[in-house]
Amino acid sequence: MTAHGSITPGKETTTRIFSDSARVAFTAAYPDQAAPLTHDLVDHPLLTLAALADLAERMPAGSVEYNLGALPLGVRPDETPSNGLTLGETIRTIETNGSWAVLKNVERDAIYGALLDQALAELEPMVARRTGPMLHREAFIFLSSPGSVTPFHMDPEHNILLQIRGTKTMTVFPARDEELVPPCKSEDFHNGGHRNLEWRDAFLSRGIPVLLEPGDAIHVPVKAPHFVQNGSAVSISLSITWRSERSxxxxxxxxxxxxxxxxxxxxxxxxxxxxxxxxxxxxxxxxxxxxx
Structure with a gap:
């Protein structure tokens, strides 16, 4: 047990992840509006580079994705360049290798699953009142080299991104804007198509840039388009997600x-x-x- 969360599966700290003010802000925004929040997971021992490299190496190959990080805002999935390294090498040398990586469904590891459960339990009462039970709970961890870009895309889940280390700017766009996400793109996406969206420079004025520093978080509504630009240092972010009857x-x-x-x-x-x-x-x- 530490001051920042549970280390042993099944054990929880009495320290909350989300403050009262963060819970109030989340309640006001959920489910349709993006909203800045705060959290208390900075320096958590499960979220260091060393711990995440160990986690990555015991995860199934299909649960990890990594590539070079210096990408344009719009990029075809089949044109995303490899960095030529193993996943473990990518994470341990991410300060210098110019890469981006995501560890998917880390909740399948019992220790990380307990951390996800604790975070979502703090929000569940507010969620249940608006969209019913939290379904398909998942967690993702993003690691980015300085200057990395996550291209313009959307996600199918209710999502809160918690910044753990470094800084990044997430530019979030309105959900349900059919010029940003045409109906045919939604249809393709929900039938297994890729999350990346077509980018046009004219879209930029519709987005709201949010700077995320360690201890900051942001609620991102279902399918709200967004892109992410990493700052000048290595970034670690934790994404906690769930589905609802609405999604x-x-x-x-x-x-x-x-x-x-x-x-x-x-x-x-x-x-x-x-x-x-x-x-x-x-x-x-x-x-x-x-x-x-």
């Missing part, structure tokens, strides 16, 4: 529209409250069971 419903409806579009049939509008579109979701689930 699951949105995915189902866009997937349904994708089927209808391929069959040249009329598609339906996905509303701000997709969980209430019960009839269309029911038809989609039946079609999916029938193998459509």
């Amino acid at each position: 699951v419903a949105e995915g189902e409806l866009h997937s349904f529209n994708g089927l209808l579009r391929r069959w040249k049939m009329p598609i339906g509008k996905v509303t701000r409250w997709p969980e209430k579109q019960i009839g269309r979701r029911f038809v989609y689930r039946i079609m999916r069971k029938l193998g459509a």
Whole structure:
């Protein structure tokens, strides 16, 4: 047990990860608005470079992704360059190798799973009142060399990014802006397409840049487009995520529209409250069971 969180699975510290003021700010923003928050995980022993290199080397290959970090804001997934190193080498030398890495689903490791559970437990009452139970809880850890860029993209989860080491600027754009994310892109995304989005310089004025320093965090709504630019030092960030009936419903409806579009049939509008579109979701689930 340390002052910053649990080391042993099943044991928790009495120190909270999110302060009262952070919880108030989160409650005011959730689920539709981005919001700056604060946290108390800086210097946590599970989040040092050495601990993360050890974690990475015991993770399945499919749960890690890494590449060179100096990327344009818009880049095709198949054009993302490799850095030529192993994952362990990438993390241990990330101060000088110009790379970016993500460790996916770290909650599958029991110790990191306990840390995720503690963080989400502090937010669960507020989430439950707005979007119901937290579903599919996951955690991701991002490591970036100085100057790295995470290109313009979106994610399907409710997300809070906690900055642990270094600085980065996340520029967040409004969710449900169909010029930023056209309906056909949402349909492709929810049918297995890549998260990266087409970038246009004209989009920049619609984004809000948020500087994240150690101890800062940001709530990012489901599918709110964003890109990230790392500062002049190595960055470590922890992303805690969950799904909700709302986010699951949105995915189902866009997937349904994708089927209808391929069959040249009329598609339906996905509303701000997709969980209430019960009839269309029911038809989609039946079609999916029938193998459509």
